[in-house]
Amino acid sequence: MNWTTPADIKAQVQRLWNRGKLLACLVPEGATRQASQDTTPNSSGLQSRKASQFPLTLPLRRPGPSDLSRRFDDARAWIKALEEHEKPSRGLGYDIVWLQTNNRQLGRNAVPSGIIVETLEDALALIKKKCEAERFAQLANETLKAFPQLAPWLQRKPLKLLCHAKEWARVLAVLAWVKRHPRSGLYLRQIDVENVDTKFIEAHKALLGELLDLIVPLGAIDASQTGVKNFETRYGFAIKPPLVRFRILDDRHAISVLTDLTVPADQFARLDLKIAKVFIVENEVDGLAFPQVPDSIAIFGLGYAVRLLTPVQWFEHCDIHYWGDIDTHGFAMLERLRAFLPNANSLLMDRETLLAHRSHWTTEPTPHTADLKHLTPTEQHLYDDLRCNKLGNRLRLEQERVSFGRLNSALKEM
Numbered sequence: 001m002n003w004t005t006p007a008d009i010k011a012q013v014q015r016l017w018n019r020g021k022l023l024a025c026l027v028p029e030g031a032t033r034q035a036s037q038d039t040t041p042n043s044s045g046l047q048s049r050k051a052s053q054f055p056l057t058l059p060l061r062r063p064g065p066s067d068l069s070r071r072f073d074d075a076r077a078w079i080k081a082l083e084e085h086e087k088p089s090r091g092l093g094y095d096i097v098w099l100q101t102n103n104r105q106l107g108r109n110a111v112p113s114g115i116i117v118e119t120l121e122d123a124l125a126l127i128k129k130k131c132e133a134e135r136f137a138q139l140a141n142e143t144l145k146a147f148p149q150l151a152p153w154l155q156r157k158p159l160k161l162l163c164h165a166k167e168w169a170r171v172l173a174v175l176a177w178v179k180r181h182p183r184s185g186l187y188l189r190q191i192d193v194e195n196v197d198t199k200f201i202e203a204h205k206a207l208l209g210e211l212l213d214l215i216v217p218l219g220a221i222d223a224s225q226t227g228v229k230n231f232e233t234r235y236g237f238a239i240k241p242p243l244v245r246f247r248i249l250d251d252r253h254a255i256s257v258l259t260d261l262t263v264p265a266d267q268f269a270r271l272d273l274k275i276a277k278v279f280i281v282e283n284e285v286d287g288l289a290f291p292q293v294p295d296s297i298a299i300f301g302l303g304y305a306v307r308l309l310t311p312v313q314w315f316e317h318c319d320i321h322y323w324g325d326i327d328t329h330g331f332a333m334l335e336r337l338r339a340f341l342p343n344a345n346s347l348l349m350d351r352e353t354l355l356a357h358r359s360h361w362t363t364e365p366t367p368h369t370a371d372l373k374h375l376t377p378t379e380q381h382l383y384d385d386l387r388c389n390k391l392g393n394r395l396r397l398e399q400e401r402v403s404f405g406r407l408n409s410a411l412k413e414m
Helices: 006-018 065-070 072-084 120-127 130-146 148-156 158-163 165-180 198-203 205-215 228-235 265-270 284-289 303-309 313-317 328-338 351-356 377-387 404-412
Strands: 056-058 095-103 107-117 243-248 260-264 277-281 296-300 319-323
Touching: 006 056, 006 072, 006 120, 065 072, 072 107, 107 120, 120 130, 130 148, 130 158, 130 165, 148 158, 148 205, 158 165, 165 198, 165 205, 198 205, 205 228, 243 265, 243 284, 260 265, 265 303, 284 296, 303 328, 319 328, 328 377, 351 377
Parallel strands: 277 296, 277 319
Antiparallel strands: 056 107, 095 107, 243 260, 243 296
16 A cells, blocks of 8 residues: 555655745745735744745545455545544644545545645644744844845755754854955954854854855955855955965075074065075975075975965076976976966976986876976976876876985086
């Protein structure tokens, strides 16, 4: 027997709840419509603002004519179970739609042909969600009073509001602060909202981002910055400044006796050290161990962040040398540097150095295979051999495995 049971009816209504369809009935249809418009009050205090969704007609699997003849007792028990759980018996719930049948053996009989859930209140009673719906209605009304433009979001994601019900007041407080202070330029730590700390905002960036996109003027949003990682830059908050670490390789150019410094990238761009050579070293330890070189500095530990050096105009008067791993990503980083420093030279990233250190070869986990446009012909040939595995499978020579004697020899030849 595969006839619809009271449990099946509840499951159908539960699926509507799980999809947010029932709670969406409590939200105004228009994004700017006042919360008091288009409402139909009922005895529970809930107000359905999409009355057109009710009554709900639910599908019903029922006995066919042959079932009524062959399994009359089973059909009668099925009808009795439906009647015991319908609205006239329980006060709230579903109503049965009856169909009069005429069977030659059984005569005229009334058989359920459909199920109707008349009101939102009936639907909530079936799945015991009245309290949750009342809580949602309260929070939705508070939200719409402050931010009527969030109505479409509440319609699409009502269960998300319920999921954050305990902290919703704090969420609204943060939204209100940001709306009053668009692109404040402050750190998140500086937001002064009662009962809200930095950790709260950090933990709710994804949710806050969804809502801020709807309430903050478009001109106050940097649309090029997306995702949780770029939350601060998207909405105009201050971020931890990127840093550049460098060593002055000639004590004559020390800054107040300091030769190993880490400074914000924008401050580094404003330095003018009157030097002749700049060595950009991928590995941090190699940067720390880099030999003394007259009128030179070594910048290290940037990796793909070499783009931080783009604003450094005083590089125009320096010889630039890049020393990275001999692998596909090492050449990709050199490519990125050459995009804004086309005259940069590579250091110890040649085939001779690679072959001289065969015993130190390792495997590159995820090679870079895209075409590169800023390599010299010799570099391009080696890069192609590496990305096509002509010298070995995913071959790499990390720069810290290159002998220091070879580095000293290369520096002496400059």
